[in-house]
Amino acid sequence: MKTLKNSLYLILTISIIYFTFYVKKEKELRHELFFTNHKLNSELTLVKDKLNNLKLIDQLEHNNNFKTLKNIQLLEENKKKILLKNKLSNKLTLIYRYFDVNCQVCIINTLKNLSSSIVNQSQLSIIASYQTKRHLLQFKRVNNIKTNISNIENQTLIKSLDSLEIPYLLLVNKKLKIISVHILSKELKDRNNLYVNSLIEYLNKLN
Numbered sequence: 001m002k003t004l005k006n007s008l009y010l011i012l013t014i015s016i017i018y019f020t021f022y023v024k025k026e027k028e029l030r031h032e033l034f035f036t037n038h039k040l041n042s043e044l045t046l047v048k049d050k051l052n053n054l055k056l057i058d059q060l061e062h063n064n065n066f067k068t069l070k071n072i073q074l075l076e077e078n079k080k081k082i083l084l085k086n087k088l089s090n091k092l093t094l095i096y097r098y099f100d101v102n103c104q105v106c107i108i109n110t111l112k113n114l115s116s117s118i119v120n121q122s123q124l125s126i127i128a129s130y131q132t133k134r135h136l137l138q139f140k141r142v143n144n145i146k147t148n149i150s151n152i153e154n155q156t157l158i159k160s161l162d163s164l165e166i167p168y169l170l171l172v173n174k175k176l177k178i179i180s181v182h183i184l185s186k187e188l189k190d191r192n193n194l195y196v197n198s199l200i201e202y203l204n205k206l207n
Helices: 002-064 104-117 133-142 189-205
Strands: 073-075 081-083 092-097 124-128 149-151 168-173 178-183
Touching (some): 092 189, 104 189, 168 189
Parallel strands (some): 124 149
Antiparallel strands (some): 073 081, 073 149
16 A cells, blocks of 8 residues: 555656646747747848838839939038039039938948049049038048038938938939939948949949
8 A cells, every 4th residue: 555655656746747847848938939939020020121111212213213403502612612513524423412310330431432442533422411511521531531522501402312311322414314323221231232333333434
């Protein structure tokens, strides 16, 4: 009788230990599955957001291709005013429009790449909005940027794009006609790099 009780006690103890272990493992598995599922959903959301962003960008670029820019007046660093048309090359000109609210690292990297890679700098025009010349000169000095940056002041280059305050590139001819538009979204770095490098190569072949 005592042996039977001991056996039953042992079986019960083993069952309790096994059940406790099973419950613990089940909780761990559920937690792991929940975490994996949450991670997959987050990644899927990021992919969807990226695709939606790309669709929006493609639409904006498409809507502004082959339009003609207004011949606005720009303020140069030497405080002289100049019409946009007079800044354009006889061939093609790449206009880089950026905003102070954008990612500074992105702006600096793009500026340095364009400034150092385009052989004929007359084919590059950089347009921004800045409050004071001192602020601009400090920005250029700190980042070792030597290319002239024109001040658009309170005007817009392309209203639908300027309102978003996202940097963009325009390839334009002497008649102010837009040949190509590229919006520099920081979420699409590979796309940006491909476009910029292809454009630099193309412009350099024109010389």
